Amino acid sequence: MRPLLKKLPPSIAALLLQSAAVVLMLLTVNVTGRYDSPLLFALLCGLLAATFSFFAGLAKWWLVIQLMFAPALVLMLAVELPPTLFLGAFLLLLLVYWSTFRTQVPLYLSSNKVWHALEHLLPVAKADSGFTFIDLGSGLGGVLTHLASIRPDGRYIGVEAAPLPFFWSWLRIRLGSHRNCRVQWGSLWDCDLSQYDVVFAYLSPVPMEKLWHKACAEMRPGTIFISSTFTVLDQAHHETVQVDDLHHSTLFIWHM
Incomplete structure (x- = not known):
């Protein structure tokens, strides 16, 4: 599985691993019948995704992203911010990091x-x-x-x-x-x-x-x-x- 992930862009590999963590958590909840809170569920998903990413050989910053993504999403939904804010943030990030998905070169600024x-x-x-x-x-x-x-x-x-x-x-x-x-x-x-x-x-x-x-x-x-x-x-x-x-x-x- 690891050699296959290595051939994919890191963003795609991270998405697949995050999805696998969510699926595994959903199966666990279904089997155990235990579901405490959305935030705890998200934290466990993040922990699993970060663990998967570590063993898949993703860069260190991806581990932080994987760990925080699901909890941050749950917290943002809980605050009930207007959808246009998310759209605006997405468009801004798109304009800044336009080709990072393809080139794997983020915006670094020289001092x-x-x-x-x-x-x-x-x-x-x-x-x-x-x-x-x-x-x-x-x-x-x-x-x-x-x-x-x-x-x-x-x-x-x-x-x-x-x-x-x-x-x-x-x-x-x-x-x-x-x-x-x-x-x-x-x-x-x-x-x-x-x-x-x-x-x-x-x-x-x-x-x-x-x-x-x-x-x-x-x-x-x-x-x-x-x-x-x-x-x-x-x-x-x-x-x-x-x-x-x-x-x-x-x-x-x-x-x-």
Whole structure:
């Protein structure tokens, strides 16, 4: 059963395990004839779902989600909030996490200290030429606008698939009048990395191996590939930069 679940997207695997926990609890109630309260039932469902998820090998944050989902649902129903509130929350989450279901890359925001660390990794300024920098999964555009202000000799491009972060970063660039900076809505897999001197990514562990192969196939010799927090397994990095921020971020650097 575990190998089968491994082939599924984590969200689908989590849903199946949550459903299995509910079915098992319903069978238990039917057999024992004991049902104390909806909240206790939900708590037991959550505990079972989290246990199933642990043995299925889901990431740690899924265990918390599985544990809290059913109790949170029961509590929300007990409060009797208007249905439009739930619809609004769902639409907001959809706009923010748009493609997370498919890409398994949630919205991670780089800290200000990471922005400052990146300043020192950009190519040396030259009077007769600039450089190009791309942020794969540029989120709210913080990296782009900061570097565009600090190093105006560069050209900065971001790619973002989620509608709300894309619009936020587009607005941020326009209001800040960053003429050397732009963001495009789309998939990072459609980007031609051969056009850039520096490629930066802050994604998740899931796509890193695929992204590494893409970088090796497309990036030019002498360019730099930087990943924040998530490294590429079995690929030795040339440098690391430890950032003293809340998450103790690490920048992994490869010279292509």
